[in-house]
Amino acid sequence: MKNYLLPILLCIFLVSCKKDSAPEPEFFVNEDPATFEEIGSIDIGDVGAAEITAFDPATNRLFVVNNGTVNKIDVIDFKDPQHMVVINSINMAPYGGAVNSVAVYGGKLAAAIESVDKQANGKVAVFKTDDLSEVKVINVGALPDMITYSPDGKYILTANEGEPNTTYTNDPAGTISIISVADNYSVNTIDFAGYVGQKADLMAKGFRIFGVGNDFVKDIEPEYITISADSKTAWVTLQENNGIAKIDIAAKSITNIFPLGFKDYNAAGNEIDPSDKDDKFALAKWPVKGIYMPDAIVVLEQNGIPYLFTANEGDAREYTALTEVKRVKDITLNTTAFPNAATLRTDAQLGRLNITTTLGAKADGTFEALYSLGARSFSVWNGSTGNQVFDSKNELDIKVNAANAYDDARSDDKSVEPEGITIGKIGNKQVAFVGMERADAVAVYDVTDATKPAFLQLLKCGDAPEGVLIIPAKNSPTKKSLLLVSSENDGVIKVYTPKTI
Template sequence: MYHKIKISLLVGIIALAACKKNDTKGEEPVVNEDPSTFTEIGQIDIGDVGAAEISAFDPSTNRLFVVNNSEVNKIDVIDMKDPVSMTVIGSISVQPYGGVVNSVSVSNGKLAAAIESLDKQAAGKLVVFQTSDYHELAAVSVGALPDMVTFSPDGKYILTANEGEPNADYTNDPTGSISIISVEENYTVSTLDFADLANQEEDLKSKGFRIFGPSNDFAKDIEPEYITVSADSKTAWVTLQENNAIAKINISSKTITDIYPLGFKDYNLAGNEIDVSDKDDGMEPKKWNIKGIYMPDAIAVLETNGTPFLFTANEGDAREYDAFEELDRIKNVSLDPTSFPDAATLQKDEMLGRLNITTTLGDNDHDGDFETLYSLGARSFSVWNGNDGSQVYDSKNELDKKVTEAGFYDDGRSDDKSVEPEGITIGKIGNTNVAFVGMERADAVAVYDINNPIQPKFLQLLQSGDAPEGIMMVKAEDSPTKKTLLIVSSEEDGVIKVYTPKTI
């Protein structure tokens, strides 16, 4: 009898230990995958230019919702039960709500879509659909030209970055804004603009912030581009691409608390060498007396030891309108003879002559010639401290190098923004935090180990469709294959590609 009791107690202890092990903070078991071994397993083509710009995956239905503006404005629905053999099973028309659909996001069986007005300068729409049957749950007005939408991680808020671009003749320049939609409060909308921070303009500009449109209005000139949200759903960071800054948002109080100017990149420093000409018969990176304006598009956050690290894809984007165009080539402008004593040589096509620069910066003494030259974008991705906006890492010219080594570099883009990093997303694969950087002009995605966010390590380069725009990762526990999936959607050819890593 004694031995039976002893055995029963031992079995009970083992069972309790197993229960505790499986119930550790509700964590999913770690899938052992090698993040340096992504390979393509499937692809689907849903259209031409304007198709497959942004995608969002719903694990509850194994459906991928994809922006498609190639012919009619709609959201295509793709069955992803088998990523090797994907099929389009339906679509959601957005024509009843306005014009182009710019972005989609999914949370808890809800699909949020950012839709611009037929009149781009008018208020846009945020529409929420049920992912199971596509019926409308809500449709609310947001700011002008909602360009990106995301759910907060807890699903309680939806945020849109409302770019507020002007019309062609710059007679109507809407206020740039961020809309916060409360899901639990019947989709109540709070739209924030930057008017209350206008008194900081001169100080911000001294640190690299740009206010330069013909409207000469602080709030109207700011153009929010992309949003990322902290894991606790309390803070958001928004790229202000044309303005070369990141804004910080307190979601609970619905206030814009800070603007962080990003400054400029020095292409005359070791490691920052770039190729500046599309007429030099190849990729020849050199040091140049030029500055780069970071001007990030996509942004993602990784929180480590209490610090939010912001990862940005430093694309650059020029204002080009009928009434205002900021770009010109260096060969077409006057260079200050003191700053550039060898101007005649530098302005040759095979030297600096072909490089596009902004004419809104660099004529420091306003005498008609340029003492400093500023090109758009930084040909890199960067990491910034989300608490103060300080830069803690920049990839320098590594993206150019890796793309060149792979044979993907397009020298025809050297005079503009090179590989043009545009998309970025972050995820965890096993015990490794990973960043994926999409490069629009290289048709490729770079994969980085970011366990140490101030010293990312390059892992591999993946070839994508033409002009990758949407970069998203599906966690193994949410994936139909129970393996991590990387989904890359490309706006120039409508191709969506799916990649997965090898299991260790």
């Protein structure tokens, strides 16, 4: 009897093992990424509210940075995105000053919090998402501006901007903190001292070091982080410096700095409208360079290549001890470089355009080249080489203007000002969402081929969108993909979803 039963039991055991080891089928909803529509909205304050959001699928809660009247993280019940409700908040007063960013993984909320003294080291505070109890507080570098978990949840990274005080008497180093979650949240904070010897070469390629004292380590200001799917590599935008740093997470080291160079507004497809006094949207070629200076960054890996998508916002340093921006009409153009200097300096042409005074000047104080802040676009870069493989040129301006959302009052500065960017899989396509601070809109692009993004639609949102977040259908309370856009000037969070096919 036993001889007959053993083979049967063995077969049952083997079938059971095979069944247990089989991968779960991928959750799929056939959605059309060109059909996003608003389905919900909530207002949680005014200026400074609703900057960045993070979602916890375990509790169906949103965690929202709110530095409006009180520095806090608001907790929103997100079970029904059409009827969101603020149910609690976490006061940041015990931890420092303003909270700048939040991230969620595995039932834990991590928050990046600057010190009351912005030049002092900041903190990362970790809380449980269910009862909001404190898990750990970790010291990081000065002014942690963005925080993220690695995809495997083993690390928390912060980009510590290290801005100077207004007199430049205290300028902390820009750093990146790498926190090992499993190792009781141990932290390594790294700076850029190892690249001091490459300063001249980097600057020759468009990297910027221009603060008071020109101190390489102190002048670098990390802004935003993205991490590879295997959780081994991070890329960090260095916005004011016009570069991207590459990080080996396990080795806790910076492995490369990619200078981003400049954009030529005198080239076909890059035409801009540089005047806010012409009462019209008028794109034309101009003898001006754009400095990419990206804010947000996100990685999309295809065919073994990490493609880095950046929102090329631009940002000026404006301090008592250093103000880099002037209008073209307030500088002297070199007449050899600009034979038509007098005409260019009129308000209807380049006179109103804001440019940096840190580039393009000759020894005699005249300018032989003009560099404006930002690139009025989003770009795609090869994350292994730093080479640009795509730029949206002036398409964002064109699409926003076609939607009657273009603000001509911003033409002299950074135009639509792309600031936030994220990517998610919608249906069977990879889709990028580009938040534009001055257009109060989000551009939606099909990036299934990362080297050839294709415009799909434009979504109007709140005032000055800061955060763009995709909740994949498998984690969504509606079991459909959700786009969340949080806006810092009016405290409004809007939720969008696509139609199913």
